[in-house]
Amino acid sequence: MSLDSLLNTRTIKRVKRSKRLIEKNLAKAYRDIEVSQKLLELEEYDWAYTSAYTGMLVAARGYMNSMGYRPSSGEGHVAVVRFLKAQDSVHLLRRFVNIFDRMRRNRHRVMYDDYDLITMNVARQACEWALEFVDIIAGMIE
Numbered sequence: 001m002s003l004d005s006l007l008n009t010r011t012i013k014r015v016k017r018s019k020r021l022i023e024k025n026l027a028k029a030y031r032d033i034e035v036s037q038k039l040l041e042l043e044e045y046d047w048a049y050t051s052a053y054t055g056m057l058v059a060a061r062g063y064m065n066s067m068g069y070r071p072s073s074g075e076g077h078v079a080v081v082r083f084l085k086a087q088d089s090v091h092l093l094r095r096f097v098n099i100f101d102r103m104r105r106n107r108h109r110v111m112y113d114d115y116d117l118i119t120m121n122v123a124r125q126a127c128e129w130a131l132e133f134v135d136i137i138a139g140m141i142e
Contacts, residue, residue, distance in 0.1 A: 003069075003086050011079045012069045022141055025062030029055040029134045036127045045123040046110045052123070052130035053107045056100055059134040060084060066141045077104050093140075096133045103129075 006012045032055030039048035060080045064070055071079030081101045084093060103126060110117050118126075 001082055001086055003083075006079070006082055006086055010072050010074075012064070012083055013072050014068055015065065015070045017068050018065055022062045022066050025058050025065070026134070026138050026141070029059035029062070029130075029137075031055075032058060033127060033130050033134065036123075036130065040120070040123055040127060043120070045118040045120055046116065048123040049103070049118040049126045050107050050110055052126040053100075053103045055130045056096075056103065056133050059137045060100070063137045063141060093133075093136060096129065096136070099129055100133065 001011075003012070007014070032051050036048045036051035036055065039045075039051060057077060057080060060083075061070065064080065064083055069083060071077075071083070081097065081104060084097045084100065087093065106117070
């Protein structure tokens with residue numbers, strides 16, 4: 001799906017770029033990853049995973065804003081994934097788009113369907129991916 005089709009279907013909206021919002025999103029993303037790492041130590045793997053995913057989501061929303069977009073209110077998390085998929089030229093993120101989407105679906109299951117779904121290794125890997133993802137986005141924005 002292209003950016004134009006995402007705009008036409010109202011999956012995303014154009015917004016004015018906000019340096020303050022972008023900085024807040026990146027700071028929150030790193031804070032979410034720190035929380036995720038602390039939750040790993042507490043053996044709260046579902047929540048560690050969810051927090052790592054949230055860090056990725058917030059960073060991706062900051063990236064969207066840096067490009068002059070945001071998800072429409074009805075589309076939420078999936079709009080962020082679709083936006084990233086539409087960024088074919090962003091080769092640095094390509095590796096993470098499918099990981100991010102899979103984490104989105106697993107996070108949904110943890111939040112609404114199942115409990116004790118995430119293992120220690122899966123949560124640890126999620127933290128590592130989240131940190132790498134946010135670092136890449138921070139470098140792309142600055």
